[in-house]
Amino acid sequence: MKTSHLEAVLFSAAKPLSIDVLMDVFDLSKEEVEIYIDTLASELIEAERGIRIRVSAAGVELVSDSSSSEYVGHIRKKEDKLSNAAMETLAVIAYKQPITKAEIEEVRGVNSDKVIKQLLSRALIAELGHKDTVGRPILYGTTDEFLRSTGVTSIDDLHKELDITNESDELNND
Template identity: 40%
Template sequence: MGLLFTDDLKAIIESLLFVSNKPLTVKEVSEIINLSQEETEKLLEDLYLEYQKNHRGFTLAKLAYGYLFITKKEHAPFIEKLYKPKLSNLSTAALETLAIIAYKQPITRSEIELLRGVKVDKIIYTLIDRNLIEEVGRREGPGRPILYGTTRDFLQYFGLNDISQLPHPEKYALEEA
């Protein structure tokens, strides 16, 4: 391929990020472009800063588990007209269950049912099927019930680096009062 310059390498990285359907780690990119992880991280950081400055409809997101092109939040109303988000097809009960899992994880099915006051078996299967939650272990004790938690897809969908970035529910409870 010959000697590549910084702009060429950045263009290749942009192409990789554009066609990827998941965040790419520094390691993955460095292996593809045949550079050290340090050099690759520098190029990714340069690209990240460049995208923060420009006035495009998308930006480069730096997540805990990789880099990903995303659309800007202020364009969400227009994008929603084009695509119905995965969660819009979820029932209110499924969204409530997902919120409980997100805030209380790891949590068992019976603990969710205790909070909601209804059975959640089918809802749990739906959320697992959509890869929004997963089994994260088992609780010690009688029956060793399955513990559920959110997935990377959940974080990615909501644009979060980690679960600590969820909004605090107390804020919304005060607004409703």
């Protein structure tokens, strides 16, 4: 196998591919697949290509290089952007998940029906089940699509990053 084969498979995929899928496609061990991923990532950087490899909880995928963001941004449609209310709701869900709609609204102080429907339709959040209380309200949490779109490898990493930012802010305020 060549790294160009890995690049072609990742380019052709409509979504991130797991290491297991890549192991099956190329009939390689996990260690061999990881070596090919690392090698391709290095090749793309050394050749100053406009794409990079991103590995997240959702899998392995090709993404545009951040240095090209100004140009790539021109092709993004306005409807792809989330409103401030959607971003706020998504942040609450990501940090406090699993969480009910009532708990989200308690934090935000406003009705969140429309925003939750929007986030569900974009597959950034999902219904995780029901809370074991009166009325059995739906519990919401983030999805692999959320992780993929933010470039975060896991919710634990997001919490660690937020905790570091909060500690830094507290030190700067002292």
